[in-house]
Amino acid sequence: MKQSKNRGQLNRVKEVCSYIGQHLDEELNLTHLSQVGLLSRFHFHRLFLAATGMQLNRYILLLRLKRASFRLAFESKRKILDIGIEAGFDSAEAFSRAFKRTFQQSPSQFRSNPDWPHWHSVMTLVNPPQGDIIVDVKLIELPIQKVAQLEHSGAPEKLMETAKQFIEWRKTTGLSPVAISRTYGVPNGDPNTMAAEDFRFRFCGSVNEAVPDNEYGVVTGTLAGGCYAVIRHEGSHDAMESSIYGFFREWLPQSGKAMRDEPLFFHYLNFIHQVDECDLLTDIYLPLE
Incomplete structure (x- = not known):
């Protein structure tokens, strides 16, 4: 009680x-x-x-x-x-x-x-309680997606520096414009469980053509196709791990599904400079076999 x-x-x-x-x-x-x-x-x-x-x-x-x-x-x-x-x-x-x-x-x-x-x-001192997490999951099939990508390597605390560089590439070249393109983030794992020097994160924007050579280091890449479980996270990006852990703790054990050997990725539906943090919307794609 x-x-x-x-x-x-x-x-x-x-x-x-x-x-x-x-x-x-x-x-x-x-x-x-x-x-x-x-x-x-x-x-x-x-x-x-x-x-x-x-x-x-x-x-x-x-x-x-x-x-x-x-x-x-x-x-x-x-x-x-x-x-x-x-x-x-x-x-x-x-x-x-x-x-x-x-x-x-x-x-x-x-x-x-x-x-x-x-x-x-x-x-990191701002640590609101997580309370109960309800995971609403959708299953979808995705084709392979061509993207422009810029990889961050190293400390996750410096992600914003790479993000700003990717934004500058978009603004300067006019390629993968935010208004009509999708924006993704692809980590190579949980930054809380790996050494900083092993952490990688790809900032991606959808494109139709190969990315020309450029001074920003942005190159052509792909997001893997296949079956994904999709959960929508509302609010701060700092709390997305709670939604992910809720998926692994609540939905996955009861689903009979297994995870595919591909990284999860984030689809950012809006951005912190457009809306208040509480109004951020992010779809999290988790690869399934």
Whole structure:
């Protein structure tokens, strides 16, 4: 009974975290958030800290600064002041102080040369509870797909540097345009279970023709065809492993299916510079025999 009660409270804190991510532009106070989670106002701070490892105000600040950091890195035409105001600050100076205190770089420094490894070390502290995971699976057959690809090699904390290079190739060449092409990510395994130097990740965009030689290192590649189980992940890319583990834990043992010796891949339906993190949609393709 106690375990069931604790699980219920965990799911309620998860609902609060989801609500925060969807309402970053609004006032988020203790009274309202405790009502959202149907939790005691007197004990909410302790419950939230126990479930997330972080004080409520700190959690909200980091989510707002996380969104701001993506704005800075990938939306070069947006003014820093406007990004700061969106993050809840009333001046560029206040935004700069908070940003530098958190990431050890000013907003302008981060925009010109982001220190992604340090950024990741800070953002890994944002650990919303996962609660219960319900896996909805679709089975589909895919043909072999031709793609333009750029491979990242090494520390996963530096993935954004390679992502930006791939984005620049798309913008500069006009090939595999985001508006009409599909965007994929293909890891060679779980970065949490391998040495950083062994980690590989391919950024891919669908193409119809071979990729010409270019200074960015983008080449022609393929995604394997065949049978796939597809699950849709909603929200932060940082939490996708939870959806994947839910698939392996809940659906696969009951399905009678076996995994094929090919990597899974992600199909990104939208992007962090287009929508808030809570509104990200990603289809995860898991290869089946």
